Amino acid sequence: MRNSPSEIPAVYVAFLHLSLWPWLKRADRDDVVRDIADLRTAYLAESGSRGLARYTWRQLLQFPTQLALPHRRLHTLPHRRETTMDSVVADLRMAVRTLRRSPLLTFTVVAILAVAISANSTIFSVVYAVLIRPLPFPEPDRIVALWNTDAEGTRSRLAPGTLVDARELDALEPVGAFMSRNATLTPPDGEPEILQGARVTQGYFETLARAPLAGRIFEPHHYQRGEKPVMVLGHDVWMRRFQGDRRLIGRDVLFGETQYEIIAVMPPGVYPSTASIEGTLPLRPGGPDFWVPIRFQDEFYGNRRTRILGVIARLAPSITISQAQEAVAARGAALVADGRLPEGGGLTLTSFRHEAVGTVQRALTLLLLTVAALLLIAASNVAALLLTRAEARQSELAVRAALGAGRWRLVRLQLMETLLLATAGGTVGIAATPRLLGLLRNAIPTRIPRLETAASGTEVVAFTALIVLGITLLSGLVPAVVATRSGLLRALLRTTSTGTAQGGRRRLQSTLVAAQTAMAVVLVIVSVLLVRSFLQLGAVDLGFDKANVMTVSVAAPDTIAAVAATTRAFWLSLRQTLDEIPGVAVAGLGSDRPVERSWVDGFRIEGSPDDSGDSPHASLRQIGPGYLEALDIPVIAGRGVTASDRADTVQVALINEAAANAFFAGTDPIGQRITIPSLERIGFQGEVAATREIVGVVGDVHHLGPTAAADPSIYLALQQFESYSTIAIIREDGSRADTAAAVQQALREIDPALAIRGIERLPLLVSDFTARERFATVLVSSFGIIGLVLSAMGLYVLVARAVAFRTREYGLRLAIGAPPTALLRDVFSTALRPVVVGVLVGMAVAAPVTTAMRSQLFGVEPLDPMSFATAPLVLLLVALLAVLLCARRALGVDPAHALRADG
Amino acid sequence: MLLAVARLDGLTSSVPIVLELQARTGREVAAASVFVTLRRLERRGYLSSFVGDPVPGQAGRPRRLFRLLPEGLEAVREAGEVLRRLSEGLSLGDLA
Numbered sequence: 001m002r003n004s005p006s007e008i009p010a011v012y013v014a015f016l017h018l019s020l021w022p023w024l025k026r027a028d029r030d031d032v033v034r035d036i037a038d039l040r041t042a043y044l045a046e047s048g049s050r051g052l053a054r055y056t057w058r059q060l061l062q063f064p065t066q067l068a069l070p071h072r073r074l075h076t077l078p079h080r081r082e083t084t085m086d087s088v089v090a091d092l093r094m095a096v097r098t099l100r101r102s103p104l105l106t107f108t109v110v111a112i113l114a115v116a117i118s119a120n121s122t123i124f125s126v127v128y129a130v131l132i133r134p135l136p137f138p139e140p141d142r143i144v145a146l147w148n149t150d151a152e153g154t155r156s157r158l159a160p161g162t163l164v165d166a167r168e169l170d171a172l173e174p175v176g177a178f179m180s181r182n183a184t185l186t187p188p189d190g191e192p193e194i195l196q197g198a199r200v201t202q203g204y205f206e207t208l209a210r211a212p213l214a215g216r217i218f219e220p221h222h223y224q225r226g227e228k229p230v231m232v233l234g235h236d237v238w239m240r241r242f243q244g245d246r247r248l249i250g251r252d253v254l255f256g257e258t259q260y261e262i263i264a265v266m267p268p269g270v271y272p273s274t275a276s277i278e279g280t281l282p283l284r285p286g287g288p289d290f291w292v293p294i295r296f297q298d299e300f301y302g303n304r305r306t307r308i309l310g311v312i313a314r315l316a317p318s319i320t321i322s323q324a325q326e327a328v329a330a331r332g333a334a335l336v337a338d339g340r341l342p343e344g345g346g347l348t349l350t351s352f353r354h355e356a357v358g359t360v361q362r363a364l365t366l367l368l369l370t371v372a373a374l375l376l377i378a379a380s381n382v383a384a385l386l387l388t389r390a391e392a393r394q395s396e397l398a399v400r401a402a403l404g405a406g407r408w409r410l411v412r413l414q415l416m417e418t419l420l421l422a423t424a425g426g427t428v429g430i431a432a433t434p435r436l437l438g439l440l441r442n443a444i445p446t447r448i449p450r451l452e453t454a455a456s457g458t459e460v461v462a463f464t465a466l467i468v469l470g471i472t473l474l475s476g477l478v479p480a481v482v483a484t485r486s487g488l489l490r491a492l493l494r495t496t497s498t499g500t501a502q503g504g505r506r507r508l509q510s511t512l513v514a515a516q517t518a519m520a521v522v523l524v525i526v527s528v529l530l531v532r533s534f535l536q537l538g539a540v541d542l543g544f545d546k547a548n549v550m551t552v553s554v555a556a557p558d559t560i561a562a563v564a565a566t567t568r569a570f571w572l573s574l575r576q577t578l579d580e581i582p583g584v585a586v587a588g589l590g591s592d593r594p595v596e597r598s599w600v601d602g603f604r605i606e607g608s609p610d611d612s613g614d615s616p617h618a619s620l621r622q623i624g625p626g627y628l629e630a631l632d633i634p635v636i637a638g639r640g641v642t643a644s645d646r647a648d649t650v651q652v653a654l655i656n657e658a659a660a661n662a663f664f665a666g667t668d669p670i671g672q673r674i675t676i677p678s679l680e681r682i683g684f685q686g687e688v689a690a691t692r693e694i695v696g697v698v699g700d701v702h703h704l705g706p707t708a709a710a711d712p713s714i715y716l717a718l719q720q721f722e723s724y725s726t727i728a729i730i731r732e733d734g735s736r737a738d739t740a741a742a743v744q745q746a747l748r749e750i751d752p753a754l755a756i757r758g759i760e761r762l763p764l765l766v767s768d769f770t771a772r773e774r775f776a777t778v779l780v781s782s783f784g785i786i787g788l789v790l791s792a793m794g795l796y797v798l799v800a801r802a803v804a805f806r807t808r809e810y811g812l813r814l815a816i817g818a819p820p821t822a823l824l825r826d827v828f829s830t831a832l833r834p835v836v837v838g839v840l841v842g843m844a845v846a847a848p849v850t851t852a853m854r855s856q857l858f859g860v861e862p863l864d865p866m867s868f869a870t871a872p873l874v875l876l877l878v879a880l881l882a883v884l885l886c887a888r889r890a891l892g893v894d895p896a897h898a899l900r901a902d903g
Numbered sequence: 904m905l906l907a908v909a910r911l912d913g914l915t916s917s918v919p920i921v922l923e924l925q926a927r928t929g930r931e932v933a934a935a936s937v938f939v940t941l942r943r944l945e946r947r948g949y950l951s952s953f954v955g956d957p958v959p960g961q962a963g964r965p966r967r968l969f970r971l972l973p974e975g976l977e978a979v980r981e982a983g984e985v986l987r988r989l990s991e992g993l994s995l996g997d998l999a
Contacts, residue, residue, distance in 0.1 A: 031917075031967050035934055038918040038966075055931075062935035 008037040011399055015060055019097060023067040032063060057403045064097060065090065087409065088416075095417040098393075105389055106421065109382050112793075113425025113471060115786060116378030118432040120371045121456065121464045122440065123779075125433060127364050128463075129454035130357055136269040138209045139314075143352035144172070144324065145272070146311040149332075150617070151344025154711070156600045158311045160296060161304035163201070165335060166311060166347070171327040173316040176203025177309035178272060181292060182725055183255040184555045184755040185241065192755035194555050194725065195237060195255075197290035198273050204291075205232075207314045208271070215249040215264030222263075223293045231260040232291040235268035260292070270356065270450065272312050304340050305602030306678040307617070312352060325349050342602075342617070357450070362856055363776040370526065370783045373519045375467065377787045380519075381794045382475040384512045386418065388801050390483035397483060411480040418476025419468075426468040430461060440779075482508060506802060510834040513798045516791035517838025517875060518845060520784075524871035525846040526853070527784035529860055530777040532867060536859030537770050540706035543699050544594050545632035548585075548732045549762040550740060551593050555725035557753035565647065568719045571726060572643060574750060575626060578728055581746050583736035588626030589718055589726045594633075594701050595765045603714065605663060606673040606691070616663050618655070619703070619711055620676070624718035628698060630729040638670045638696030645717040652717050653692035657700045659712035669694045674714070688722055705769035707858055725755075729762075776856065788878060791838075796882040799831045803886050820891050831883040839872045846871075904940050905949060905979045908971045916955070916966035917941055941969055949975030 013033055020029050036059060043055050099106045134140050146166055147155040158166065158177065167175045181199040186192045205217045213235065222230050231253070233242075242248050252259040271287030315324050325348070332347030341347075354361075390397075397410055405413075433456040441451065560570045571589055578587035592598045598619045605616070627633075628640045636657060645652050653674060660669050672694050679690040700710035718726065732739045740759050747756055767774070803810070810823055850862040860867070907920050907927075917937050924932045944950045955968040971979075 030964065032934075032938060034964060034966060035916075035918050035921075035938065038916075039921060039934055042918065042922055058931070059934050062933040063938070066933065066935040066939045 008033060008040065011395060012036060012056060012060060015396070015399070016063065018101060019060075019064040020067065021101075023064075036060065054403060057399070065093065088412075091409075091413045091416045092420075094413060095420050098417055099420060102389065105385060109385055109421045110424045110428065112378050112381055112790060113422055114428035114432065116371075116375045116790075117422075117426050117429030117464060117467055117471075118436055119783060119786070120375055120467055121429050121433045121460055122436040123364075123367050123371045124463045125437060125454045125456050125460045126440070126451060127368055128457075128459050130450045131361060131364055132459075133450075133453075135353060135356060136210065136267075140353060141351065142315040142321075143207060144313050144315060144321065144349050145352050145355045146172075146175070146313060146328065147348050147350065148307055148341070149346045149348050150342065155348070156617075157307045158309045159304045159307045160301045160309060161340070162307075162335070162347070163309055163311055164301050165331060165340070166313070166328070167203075169324075169327050169331055171316055171319045171324040172313040174203040174206040175311065175313040176205070176207045177201045177294070177311045178204055178291075179294070179308050179310065180273065182553075182555065183290065183292075184725075185237075186254050186256065186753070186755075187241070192555075192753060193241070194553055194755045194757035195289035196273075196757075197234075197292065198271075198288040199294040200291050201294045201309075204272075204312065207312050209314070210267070210269075212264035213267045214246050215262070217264050218291075218293050223295060225295045225297070227295075229258050229260045230263045230293065231255070232264045232266060233262050234266060234271075234287055234289045234291075237289045238265045266291075272310060272352065272355075303678060304335075305617070307600045313349075321349075321351060360772055362853075363772050366526075366776060366853055366856060367779055370523060370780050373523055374783050374787050374790075375471070376474075377516050377519050377523075377790050377794075379471050379474040380512045380516050381790050382418075382421070382471070383478055384509050384516075384794050384797060386414070386475060387479040387482065387509055387512070388797060390414070390479045391801075394483070401484070407484050410484040411477075414480035414483065415472060415476045418480075419472045422468040422471040422475075425471070426464050430456060430464050433460060478508070506798075509798050509801070513791070513794050514834040514838040514841065516794045517835050517879075518842035520787045520791040521839050521842025521871050521875055522846045522849055523780075523784040523787040524874055525843070525867050526850060527777075527781035528867040528870050529850055529853075529857060529862070529864060530773075530780050532864065533857040533860045534770065534773050534777040537706050537773055539859075540702070542594075542706060542766065543633060543701035543710060546762040546766045548734055549630060550730050550732070550743070550759050551762060551765070552728045552730070552743065552747070552759050553725065553757035554728055554747065555755040555757075557751050557755075560751075564722050567722065567724060568647060571624060571718060571723075574728070574747075575624060577746055577750060578730060578743065579626065581739065581742050583732055583739035583742060585731045585733035586626050586629045587728060587730045588628070588630040589624035589728055590627045591622040591718070591721075591723055591726060592703075593727050593729075593760075593762070593765060594631055594703060595705075595762070595769065597704060598713075600711075601676055601678055603674045603676040606675065616712070618659050618663075618714045620714050620716065622716045622718040622721045622723060623654075624726070627718075627729055630731045631701075632731075633701060634699040636697045636699060637668075638694070640696055640698065641715070641717045643719075646719055650695075651689040651692045651720050652695045654696040654698050654715040655694055656698055656710065656713045656715075658710045659714060660697050662712050669697060671695075676714075689720070692716065692720075773856075773858070788875065791875075792878045792882050795831060795835065795879055796885065798834070799827065799883055799886040800889070802830045803827060803889055823891060824887055827887045828883060831879060831886070835876065835879040839875055842875075843868060843872060904937070904944065905971065905975050905982075908950065908969060909976065909979055913971035913976075914968055916968050918966075920969075944975065945969070948972065949978055 016033055016036070017029055020032065024032070036056065039059060040052060040056055043052055135143075137143060146158060148158055148162065149155055157179075160177075163175070163177050166172065169175075178198045178200045181197045183195050183197055184192050185195050200218075202218070202220060202223050212232065215232075217232055218230065221227060233248070238244055238248070246265075248262050249264065250261065252261050254260075266287075269287065273288045315321060319327075328347045328349045332341065332345070335341040335347070336343060336345055400410060400413075401407075437454050437456070554574070556567055556570055560566050575587055575589050578584060581587075598621050600617050600619050602617050623641055625641055625643045625645075628635060638654075640654065641652065655664075655669055663669075664672065673691055674694065675691045677690055679688050698715065701713070702708060702710050703713075704711070728743075730739075730743060736742070744756070744759065747754055813823065814820070846868070847863060850857075850864075850867075854862050904920070907923050908915060911919055911923060917934065920941070921932050921934050921937050924937070941950065941952075945952055949972060950969045951972055952967050952969045955965045957965045
């Protein structure tokens with residue numbers, strides 16, 4: 001059809017109205033249309049119809065450009081060849097306009113991307129802080145930790161004698177050890193406070209090679225007995241209790257009854273301490289409150305039974321970690337051959353980094369993979385949306401192509417739009433990251449090491465920028481290339497938007513939906529598995545009842561602690577006082593909380609051959625009357641510890657079932673006598689007896705959490721031991737809400753000089769065991785849900801578009817009497833094909849994924865049928881919902897309306 | 904631009920201006936620039952505009968007409984004066 005000269009083809013009018021509406025009112029836009037028509041008339045009169053279309057487009061495209069830039073001098077149309085920069089800027093401008101024209105789509109895409117990108121930025125900032133950022137020591141990867149192993153492969157700390165053996169190795173230089181040490185800070189004014197510190201040997205600070213913030217660390221003579229007590233202070237305590245006063249260096253500070261000279265302050269950060277190297281609890285933020293030198297008697301360095309030392313070392317120059325590992329294993333084997341280590345035992349070495357953060361590495365890797373999957377779902381979702389939009393823009397693209405825009409230019413224009421969208425999403429994502437991190441830290445009170453240092457720094461911004469570029473290519477390229485396929489363009493020029501060229505595009509969209517569904521299936525399967533595994537963990541009977549139990553760490557005043565007999569009497573009366581507080585059901589004292597590792601020592605069973613190398617080992621704890629009752633640990637045979645077990649009565653011990661089975665199989669342990677040789681040296685006043693009579697067998701306790709087996713344990717009577725500090729275990733009867741305050745009050749009244757360290761609720765401590773699992777489970781399943789929603793959205797868009805494009809067909813079919821069910825079937829088959837394909841692919845992909853995460857699962861098989869059945873079911877249900885929403889529209893089509901709309 | 908309006912008897916629609924400029928400069932002129940500039944001059948008070956009466960024989964709706972105001976004329980004179988003074992003593996050939 002030819003236009004009359006002064007008429008103007010509709011495509012130009014449409015272009016002008018669409019591209020100018022942000023700037024001009026209707027009347028003004030009409031003026032422009034008029035002007036263009038007149039210009040065309042003038043052009044025709046002067047040059048004829050040749051080049052008319054090009055001329056028109058040159059004039060048309062200038063309008064949005066001129067209007068977008070408020071002040072431009074009059075300028076002529078460019079005759080020079082555009083530079084790349086010019087055209088990129090033009091594309092960018094064009095992209096902004098295009099996006100402004102479809103605010104809903106823009107908003108949706110930016111929102112989807114913001115969710116996925118912020119999830120990625122947040123998890124990456126955690127991964128960076130915890131795993132990637134180096135530990136704050138020089139060459140941190142050359143620091144290693146040393147362990148004793150037993151026949152079952154369980155690791156334990158080293159005995160002093162073994163430390164000496166390790167020091168002889170050439171592969172390690174230096175080697176240092178540490179053990180925990182509490183001390184009560186008794187300032188002249190203010191409340192006494194129990195500080196958790198470390199006793200360290202020579203080699204500890206040398207291994208870390210970290211310079212103190214102020215002062216100088218221990219010198220060799222500081223480790224000798226009889227020297228003046230000296231202390232290196234942790235940063236936190238220095239700031240909190242001494243206001244960061246540098247004049248503190250060289251001064252004496254009273255800890256308990258002892259004056260310590262403060263010789264240095266260490267910078268803040270992580271340090272190996274007993275908490276950090278347990279294998280159960282990773283690095284505690286802040287490190288020890290203080291360090292003091294270990295001053296063992298020389299003969300203690302011959303002890304190879306009492307495994308109380310955490311050992312760290314630095315690899316000697318030019319030694320690799322595997323060489324060192326070999327050397328350590330060889331030394332272990334030699335010690336076993338000498339009879340200096342028990343049969344089946346040995347030594348092993350791990351990287352300190354692994355000790356510090358290795359336990360969370362797998363969980364974080366899983367999280368990183370999860371958010372990556374989420375990102376892919378979001379990307380394909382956005383790709384599908386953009387593809388839909390490309391359909392709506394076909395005439396614009398066709399016109400541009402007709403005007404001579406190359407395919408690359410058209411692709412670039414669309415990529416520019418995607419880049420803008422992704423950048424917007426990324427910006428929102430980055431802005432949200434600090435908030436999400438805060439949310440993460442608050443929602444999950446956990447001891448993930450270094451989590452508190454996570455922040456959205458440069459690395460996170462760089463990572464997000466990479467994601468934005470990746471998204472641009474992933475979601476932008478395919479729709480752009482498809483939309484500009486030249487054959488398609490030609491076809492589009494001839495047909496209008498109801499044409500049949502949609503087929504290929506919809507196939508692509510179906511593929512995208514299938515891909516999203518597949519990834520969502522994987523995410524959901526993994527989530528369900530983790531949730532089930534977590535429930536299983538929570539269901540494990542730890543061997544004690546945690547409900548309504550709180551624990552308080554108490555250190556006796558120095559006047560009392562000085563004499564062993566008074567201390568014992570003091571503990572008994574303290575326990576009595578606690579027991580009588582209203583609201584307390586039963587109170588007991590012990591050396592450890594039931595959720596802590598204690599020290600492991602060798603012992604002899606009387607009547608068995610004395611073979612020091614092959615002697616059995618068990619963990620040792622001291623408990624007083626009420627301890628077992630407060631924790632509801634059952635006495636299986638014999639009796640528990642009572643108040644009548646005193647220093648001057650029979651020295652008693654209890655063992656747990658694991659110890660009974662391991663060491664007294666087939667015999668009755670009750671009445672048997674055991675000797676723990678190292679006890680002789682532990683007593684400060686030589687009053688601790690090494691030989692004890694077993695009077696009872698108690699239930700096993702999983703001291704190291706639900707995943708660890710209960711280890712053989714020996715409980716000694718607290719009153720037949722020396723301890724200047726204990727843990728009070730208090731079970732409430734639930735009748736009062738303020739029992740904790742009452743306990744604190746009662747302890748204050750006993751003696752103002754009594755030092756207390758925080759009341760902690762046992763359920764909370766127990767939940768620390770599963771903190772990592774909870775962390776991973778909560779996050780992965782949240783991401784799973786987001787992924788599910790996104791893929792449901794993708795499906796909805798697909799089906800909705802399909803229905804919209806076939807409105808006419810449906811209308812016609814309804815008009816000639818097709819039953820609605822036939823249409824429904826049609827809609828369903830459009831929707832369900834990609835979903836079913838996606839579900840099948842997803843399940844196939846999920847199988848190796850879950851198998852790889854076997855170590856993250858507890859009590860659930862990686863190919864758990866229930867999880868594999870649930871996930872597809874959930875997805876199909878969600879898909880069904882999306883389809884039903886669309887189907888309602890399809891059936892609601894008014895035949896007359898549909899036909900008219902298309903006529 | 905004001906000069907062009909002045910040349911067109913002080914009352915014209917935008918397309919004649921485009922054609923006039925094209926004819927004078929020998930280059931293709933962007934109607935968009937003219938459109939934008941006219942509106943800017945109008946805002947500054949150099950021009951006034953109104954929708955003209957339908958012209959017999961002309962297709963479509965009536966054009967918007969721009970009229971040169973006294974202020975605009977003054978501005979044209981001033982600009983010409985400045986240009987004249989600047990070019991005094993230079994041999995730049997014809998300055999139109």
